[in-house]
Amino acid sequence: MFFPFSKANPLFGLDIGSSAIKVVQLKEKKTGYYLEKFGIKTLAPEMIVDGTVMDASSVGGIIKELLAEQKIKLKDVAISISGHSVIVKKISLPAMTEDELEESIKWEAEQYIPFDINDVNIDFHILGTVEGQDGQPQMNVLLVAAKKDKLNEYISLVADAGLTPRVVDVDAFAIENMYGVNYGVRESEVVALVNIGASVMNINILKNTMSSFTRDISIGGNRYTETIQKELNLSYQDAEQAKRLENPEGVNPEALSAVMNAVNTEVAGEVTRSVDYFKTASAQENIDKVVLCGGAARSRGLVTLLGERLGVPVELANPFNQIDIDKKTFSVEEVQELAPQAAVGVGLAIRKMGDR
Ligand SMILES: Nc1ncnc2c1ncn2[C@@H]1O[C@H](COP(=O)(O)OP(=O)(O)OP(=O)(O)O)[C@@H](O)[C@H]1O
Ligand SMILES: [Mg+2]
Numbered sequence: 001m002f003f004p005f006s007k008a009n010p011l012f013g014l015d016i017g018s019s020a021i022k023v024v025q026l027k028e029k030k031t032g033y034y035l036e037k038f039g040i041k042t043l044a045p046e047m048i049v050d051g052t053v054m055d056a057s058s059v060g061g062i063i064k065e066l067l068a069e070q071k072i073k074l075k076d077v078a079i080s081i082s083g084h085s086v087i088v089k090k091i092s093l094p095a096m097t098e099d100e101l102e103e104s105i106k107w108e109a110e111q112y113i114p115f116d117i118n119d120v121n122i123d124f125h126i127l128g129t130v131e132g133q134d135g136q137p138q139m140n141v142l143l144v145a146a147k148k149d150k151l152n153e154y155i156s157l158v159a160d161a162g163l164t165p166r167v168v169d170v171d172a173f174a175i176e177n178m179y180g181v182n183y184g185v186r187e188s189e190v191v192a193l194v195n196i197g198a199s200v201m202n203i204n205i206l207k208n209t210m211s212s213f214t215r216d217i218s219i220g221g222n223r224y225t226e227t228i229q230k231e232l233n234l235s236y237q238d239a240e241q242a243k244r245l246e247n248p249e250g251v252n253p254e255a256l257s258a259v260m261n262a263v264n265t266e267v268a269g270e271v272t273r274s275v276d277y278f279k280t281a282s283a284q285e286n287i288d289k290v291v292l293c294g295g296a297a298r299s300r301g302l303v304t305l306l307g308e309r310l311g312v313p314v315e316l317a318n319p320f321n322q323i324d325i326d327k328k329t330f331s332v333e334e335v336q337e338l339a340p341q342a343a344v345g346v347g348l349a350i351r352k353m354g355d356r
Pocket of ligand 2: 015016017018197198294344
């Protein structure tokens with residue numbers, strides 16, 4: 001999306017999540033992609049809060065440790081942002097050339113963006129041209145605006161770690177790329193991609209192979225941890241552990257189940273609300289399926305509950321579905337275990353300069 005310092009070098013994907021940093025490096029061969037590097041390092045909960053970097057030097061230190069651990073030699077990196085500081089909107093404009101739009105996008109965008117236009121960087125993607133109600137050609141444009149202070153915060157974070165950010169993407173689009181490479185997007189399918197991280201959930205609904213609806217909602221794995229902490233009177237660490245385990249020691253299983261179920265219901269409610277909104281807004285009868293990723297997509301019972309709520313198949317994405325993993329370099333089991341958290345990183349790693 002945004003290209004701070006354009007130059008066509010190989011790059012790797014660095015997903016700076018609020019709970020963990022993920023690094024993914026892929027190599028493209030004639031036969032497809034294969035995994036070169038993959039690693040995750042957890043952040044302390046107060047380092048990035050709701051997408052705001054609170055402790056840049058600690059986060060930078062962890063990025064450096066992760067790069068060293070994984071022996072990443074590349075300096076060029078693709079990163080991404082999401083949440084309140086990013087606006088993605090599908091807008092309709094009179095047909096014009098890309099150059100003309102480049103000239104006028106700032107003025108066109110102004111009415112759609114709830115921030116001062118001078119405080120944001122704007123990018124766009126022309127989705128296609130259709131005949132408008134007045135018979136004149138109209139074009140659908142995907143407008144992306146990101147607050148400059150947020151962009152600069154993330155750019156300087158990676159620059160301080162000795163890296164050059166070549167691409168700054170948006171989480172929802174990275175997921176779309178991950179899905180395209182691993183599953184292929186069929187013309188006829190309407191699929192909701194849902195990335196559930198620690199503090200934010202990104203929804204991107206694809207229709208006619210393109211992003212038709214996106215929304216970021218402030219709910220994720222932290223809601224599970226915080227609710228367990230409160231309801232079961234546990235420390236943050238114990239609560240974080242409890243939600244991942246089948247039968248955590250010293251924890252009442254019924255009480256834990258009840259909390260998981262309550263938060264699953266809340267998450268499923270948010271997904272359902274967005275899907276319903278999309279259906280109304282795009283006169284779409286139903287969606288074909290939901291594909292989940294992100295660490296919190298593994299929350300026990302969520303896939304089943306969401307399937308029941310929506311009445312459509314819900315599955316967990318494997319971001320390495322079409323990516324070769326060398327058994328000599330990686331523990332395949334370990335990679336599969338962490339795979340849901342790799343989704344954005346994989347989407348970023350397949351970015352090339354000049355991609356939109
Ligand atoms: N097995 C599991 N069961 C339940 N939750 C899990 C599991 N594994 C990880 N999580 C949760 O997933 C979240 C981390 O996922 P992810 O790495 O996708 O988030 P992030 O990118 O750091 O966050 P965000 O995108 O919101 O900034 C954490 O809340 C973590 O507790
Ligand atoms: Mg994330």
